[in-house]
Amino acid sequence: MQDRTEQLLDYVHDRLDKAGRAEVESLLETNPALRAELAAIEAVQAEMAVGSPSEAERARGWEQLSAAIEADRTRVPANDNRRFTLRQVAAVAAIAVIGVQLLSYSVRTGGDYVGFTPASVTTEAPTLQIAFRQGARVDQIIALLRELDATIIDGPSATGLLTLQFGDAAARDTALATLIERTDVVDLVSQP
DSSP, X not given: OHHHHHHHHHHHTTOOOHHHHHHHHXXXXXXXXXXXXXXXXXXXXXXXXXXXXXHHHHHHHHHHHHHHHHHHHSOOOSOOOOSSOHHXXXXXXXXXXXXXXXXXXXXXXXXXXXXXOOTTOOOOSOEEEXXXXXXXXXXXXXXXXXXXXXXXXXXXXXXXXXXXXXXXXXXXXXXXXXXXXXXXXXXEEEOO
């Protein structure tokens, strides 16, 4: 029966040669079930012809289908509130690292330490180490250092010691005598 259905479809669509058409017509005359099947096929074909969309409607349908497929292809995050992409953040970080490296290189190779003495440099000038009393006020300490014409070159250390530098040995010796007398501000004085 399947072969006959294919033959009937070819008959309805006029795809048979003369011999094939003659064979289907002779079968239709003798077989009422085949005539009923042909009637059903023709009815479906007629219904489809009436309800078939126009060319413009088909084109519009394809456009809508293509747009829906493309929308499914491009995923949009549900919450896209990022201001910078990962690539932008990485670029900023790389620029910052390069900048810090260039700056540190220029500081290390400069060699001219204006107003800066590295910890590894020892001084030849006379020095004293001093610890101030815990209750000493800042204004008292500043006034004392100005009076002595001393410069703080190191400290405070972990034990609270400051290293003071003087212009010459005589200034250091005078400062040592003064600091020993100032027990209201000074807790400890020593020569390194």
